[in-house]
Amino acid sequence: MSLSPYVPIVGLFALAAAFALFSVAAAPLTGPRRYNRAKLDAYECGIEPTPQAAGGGKFPVKFYLTAMLFIVFDIEIIFLYPWAVSFNALGLFGFVEMVLFIGTVFVAYAYVWRRGGLDWD
Amino acid sequence: MTFKLPAIDYLALAPMLVLFGAACAGVLVDALVPREWRYHVQVPLSLVALLASGGFVVALANRKEHVVTAGSAVVIDGPGLFLQGSIVVLGIVALFLVAERRLEPGGAFVAQAAVVAGSEADRKQMRKPGVTEVYPMMLFALAGMMLFCSANDLLTMFVALEVFSLPLYLLCALARRRRLLSQEAAVKYFLLGAFASAFFLYGVAMIYGYAGKVDFRGINEAVLGSSNSKTLLLIGLAMLAIGLLFKVAAVPFHVWTPDVYQGAPTPITAFMAACTKVAAFGGLLRVLYVAFERSSWDFRPTLGVIAAATMIVGAVLAVTQTDIKRLLAYSSVANAGYLLTGTLSMNRDGLKYTMFYLVAYGFTVLAAFAIVMLVRDSDGEATHLARWAGLGRRSPVFASLFTFLMLAFAGIPLTSGFTAKFGVFAAAVGGNMTWLVIIGVLSSMILAFPYLRVVVLMWLSVPGDDTPTVSVPGAFTAAALFVGVAMTLVLGVAPNQALELVNDAGAFLR
Numbered sequence: 001m002s003l004s005p006y007v008p009i010v011g012l013f014a015l016a017a018a019f020a021l022f023s024v025a026a027a028p029l030t031g032p033r034r035y036n037r038a039k040l041d042a043y044e045c046g047i048e049p050t051p052q053a054a055g056g057g058k059f060p061v062k063f064y065l066t067a068m069l070f071i072v073f074d075i076e077i078i079f080l081y082p083w084a085v086s087f088n089a090l091g092l093f094g095f096v097e098m099v100l101f102i103g104t105v106f107v108a109y110a111y112v113w114r115r116g117g118l119d120w121d
Numbered sequence: 122m123t124f125k126l127p128a129i130d131y132l133a134l135a136p137m138l139v140l141f142g143a144a145c146a147g148v149l150v151d152a153l154v155p156r157e158w159r160y161h162v163q164v165p166l167s168l169v170a171l172l173a174s175g176g177f178v179v180a181l182a183n184r185k186e187h188v189v190t191a192g193s194a195v196v197i198d199g200p201g202l203f204l205q206g207s208i209v210v211l212g213i214v215a216l217f218l219v220a221e222r223r224l225e226p227g228g229a230f231v232a233q234a235a236v237v238a239g240s241e242a243d244r245k246q247m248r249k250p251g252v253t254e255v256y257p258m259m260l261f262a263l264a265g266m267m268l269f270c271s272a273n274d275l276l277t278m279f280v281a282l283e284v285f286s287l288p289l290y291l292l293c294a295l296a297r298r299r300r301l302l303s304q305e306a307a308v309k310y311f312l313l314g315a316f317a318s319a320f321f322l323y324g325v326a327m328i329y330g331y332a333g334k335v336d337f338r339g340i341n342e343a344v345l346g347s348s349n350s351k352t353l354l355l356i357g358l359a360m361l362a363i364g365l366l367f368k369v370a371a372v373p374f375h376v377w378t379p380d381v382y383q384g385a386p387t388p389i390t391a392f393m394a395a396c397t398k399v400a401a402f403g404g405l406l407r408v409l410y411v412a413f414e415r416s417s418w419d420f421r422p423t424l425g426v427i428a429a430a431t432m433i434v435g436a437v438l439a440v441t442q443t444d445i446k447r448l449l450a451y452s453s454v455a456n457a458g459y460l461l462t463g464t465l466s467m468n469r470d471g472l473k474y475t476m477f478y479l480v481a482y483g484f485t486v487l488a489a490f491a492i493v494m495l496v497r498d499s500d501g502e503a504t505h506l507a508r509w510a511g512l513g514r515r516s517p518v519f520a521s522l523f524t525f526l527m528l529a530f531a532g533i534p535l536t537s538g539f540t541a542k543f544g545v546f547a548a549a550v551g552g553n554m555t556w557l558v559i560i561g562v563l564s565s566m567i568l569a570f571p572y573l574r575v576v577v578l579m580w581l582s583v584p585g586d587d588t589p590t591v592s593v594p595g596a597f598t599a600a601a602l603f604v605g606v607a608m609t610l611v612l613g614v615a616p617n618q619a620l621e622l623v624n625d626a627g628a629f630l631r
Contacts, residue, residue: 086124089124090124090126093126094124103145104145107145107148107149107152108148110148110149110152110153111148111149111151111152113152114152114153115151115152
């Protein structure tokens with residue numbers, strides 16, 4: 001059977017679908033129902049969705065900025081780690097490439113820092 | 122453990138490396154140089170980088186040595202170099218428009234894009250000089266476009282697509298006037314563009330499923346050698362085509378075009394109409410001519426229908442427009458149809474004349490938007506067509522130039538529009554796509570109407586009280602306008618040298 005490698009995948013799909021259906025069906029039957037204001041709000045990551053904030057809908061993006069910077073350095077680590085493990089095999093070429101890569105990340109970092117992206121207020 | 126390091130031909134990559142390096146330097150300039158100096162540093166930096174990049178392209182073209190480099194991720198061949206060179210040259214002209222600060226104090230760009238439109242802070246920043254981040258962003262976009270034209274596999278192509286798209290989304294949001302329209306344009310372009318990118322990426326996955334490879338040569342060989350069902354390949358190609366046709370603004374993936382062209386700052390609209398068109402068609406040409414050449418009988422009918430729809434819908438909707446920027450947007454849609462006609466001829470002439478068309482159209486559209494930038498009143502550019510009535514009596518020089526550009530768009534002989542259209546139509550006849558040429562000629566006749574209507578409006582109406590004035594262009598806009606008009610004329614009267622250039626470019630390296 002040429003399809004055999006796909007059978008477990010189909011099984012996984014079925015399992016996932018069954019779990020999703022089961023959870024949705026079981027939650028209202030078994031869970032307690034204690035509603036409050038926060039629970040009835042639309043989910044907006046901590047921002048009050050309505051009514052629109054005074055001044056034309058401004059809301060702080062500090063957390064967003066920090067999260068974005070975190071992701072940049074997070075990705076950098078993902079590349080740094082395997083490079084560090086195989087440093088000897090990659091040699092000078094790998095080192096130079098890595099320095100260039102870190103350099104470009106630091107260009108972005110310098111920009112964010114100088115433009116006040118790290119100031120909390 | 123040993124690694125085999127990829128051989129990298131740095132000279133072959135130099136045109137792109139120079140731009141990427143200069144863009145990074147530009148970001149640092151924006152971070153470290155005092156505010157009042159930034160503009161004076163950024164403009165020469167960008168200009169020098171573009172000139173250096175162009176110099177490297179010429180050097181590579183003279184080397185006449187076609188290479189696949191960087192682990193076969195990038196291919197440097199004749200057509201790729203021609204497209205890269207066109208992107209650099211059109212990019213320099215677009216940079217002139219972007220750098221213009223005489224028409225409006227502080228330039229066409231806003232100081233702080235995140236300020237709420239119409240608020241007190243927004244009114245205050247009207248007098249402040251515009252952001253200078255536009256220059257590094259333009260360089261990033263240009264380098265991405267160049268990589269897009271010379272990618273050798275679909276993944277590199279996808280990365281290049283994102284590299285040139287992301288700066289464009291941001292640039293669209295930076296118009297100094299009509300802030301809401303500009304922000305709306307950016308959001309629409311971003312959302313639809315992200316959607317198109319997702320289609321492209323899913324198409325790559327499907328094609329990998331069929332061929333087991335993502336490089337163009339590998340895909341082409343897989344089509345020849347495989348007896349598998351073609352379903353995955355065709356689904357993949359369809360999705361890939363959706364991603365690419367979105368960028369070239371082909372019907373039915375064109376709906377973003379008028380809104381984005383209208384909302385974006387006019388220099389950026391010109392940049393998109395000229396350079397993005399070259400890059401997107403460069404990518405499309407390479408994908409269709411190298412990776413899917415052997416499947417051409419599968420996709421030609423479908424893409425032919427899309428090309429026909431693009432020409433007709435673009436032409437018919439251009440007739441109904443009342444705003445000059447939207448009119449030029451629909452004209453850009455129709456021109457995507459003519460370019461597709463050339464592309465689909467799938468022969469050597471098709472490649473040649475499509476590339477020629479891209480350059481000819483790029484220069485004309487840059488000059489046209491340069492004039493749109495000049496026609497203004499106290500509220501900024503007066504883009505409504507009714508306002509252009511009687512402009513010929515006010516300033517005959519600029520009205521004459523615009524008339525010439527409109528005639529070039531309409532494809533009148535002795536302009537580049539005629540040479541270019543004639544070329545792609547002849548190529549399409551040679552490639553057995555005569556039915557498409559018939560539709561092309563008919564749609565050109567429809568499309569001539571809106572162009573000539575503008576001309577008639579400018580010359581035969583009496584100027585009213587609210588007819589805007591044509592500002593005296595600064596040196597930058599004047600230079601862009603001169604280059605655009607001159608090239609439109611030269612490519613129409615004496616196109617031999619340019620045709621020789623596209624002829625020497627030869628075919629794509631497989």
